[in-house]
Amino acid sequence: MTGGTGQTAKTPDQRIEYDGQNASSLPPGPFQITGPKHPYDAYDASPVHRLFQMWQQLDCGVEAASPTVKAASSTNPSGCLADLFPWVEVSIGAGSNGKAPPVPFTPESTGEGSTAMGFYNVQSGDAPYLNSLADTYSMSDNYHQGVMGGTGANRIMLGYGAAIWFSNGAGTPETPPNVGVNPAMPGTPPLGAANALTEIENPNPQPGTNNYYTQDGYGGGSGSPTAVSPNANYGGGSYVDCDDSNQPGVGVIRNYLNALTPKIDPKCEAGHFYLVNNYNPGYFGDGSNAYTDTNPNNYEPLAKRLTNSV
Numbered sequence: 022m023t024g025g026t027g028q029t030a031k032t033p034d035q036r037i038e039y040d041g042q043n044a045s046s047l048p049p050g051p052f053q054i055t056g057p058k059h060p061y062d063a064y065d066a067s068p069v070h071r072l073f074q075m076w077q078q079l080d081c082g083v084e085a086a087s088p089t090v091k092a093a094s095s096t097n098p099s100g101c102l103a104d105l106f107p108w109v110e111v112s113i114g115a116g117s118n119g120k121a122p123p124v125p126f127t128p129e130s131t132g133e134g135s136t137a138m139g140f141y142n143v144q145s146g147d148a149p150y151l152n153s154l155a156d157t158y159s160m161s162d163n164y165h166q167g168v169m170g171g172t173g174a175n176r177i178m179l180g181y182g183a184a185i186w187f188s189n190g191a192g193t194p195e196t197p198p199n200v201g202v203n204p205a206m207p208g209t210p211p212l213g214a215a216n217a218l219t220e221i222e223n224p225n226p227q228p229g230t231n232n233y234y235t236q237d238g239y240g241g242g243s244g245s246p247t248a249v250s251p252n253a254n255y256g257g258g259s260y261v262d263c264d265d266s267n268q269p270g271v272g273v274i275r276n277y278l279n280a281l282t283p284k285i286d287p288k289c290e291a292g293h294f295y296l297v298n299n300y301n302p303g304y305f306g307d308g309s310n311a312y313t314d315t316n317p318n319n320y321e322p323l324a325k326r327l328t329n330s331v
Contacts, residue, residue: 116238119202119256171298
């Protein structure tokens, strides 16, 4: 990597030039990330890859949405249109953590932009190492990731071949912290509560928005396990009880999977909250407990527990 970008946060990337246009005036459609001002090995934003965001991005349905939008077919058995990547990324970003949306809420509020529309041009020499791997070995065409969800869930799938769930550390499933977050004061615990940790996903939109989730994200706050109001840790939904169709966002996905031919079994156990996005491990590399470390740089809230059961 050639290092940092030197770009100003939450503004269009001034290194982007494609088809004679800069990042603020790109025509609709895909654009090449690399160019005269942007080498292939420079740092870029990361497209949103979280469970419920990805389901929305893929825009799947078995039945035809309209006379001009086809249903699932032999050429597209999933019925997914994959046409909402820019909209989802701009409107929700990497997660709300339960806090209220910015005021005023604009297409630039999340700081994401349409990163998912950018591409690296291997024909022009971008990503030469990956290109050499593709030329030398057999690779899965168009394979992106094993799990609809975040980096953490995908790494777990590589190691376990299955999702892991929230436990007491001794093999017994438990319900993750779900205290509730006041969107107006997310770092302040609700009345009578010791914290505002809310680690269950809720993709229902907050009032006045069409896609800003009630609970989603990696957790907010100061990052210190000893932080107190108003900077205490809060939110951070990353767990889903995918066996319970009454859980927010779960029913519509299960109905879709059940309507496919053949049907797809989600293989979710009752009472288990599966990690679908990211959380840091419960232990450091030396084996010490990350949850009891009071170092202010330790971004591991005390209430989180190791999810070590399959």
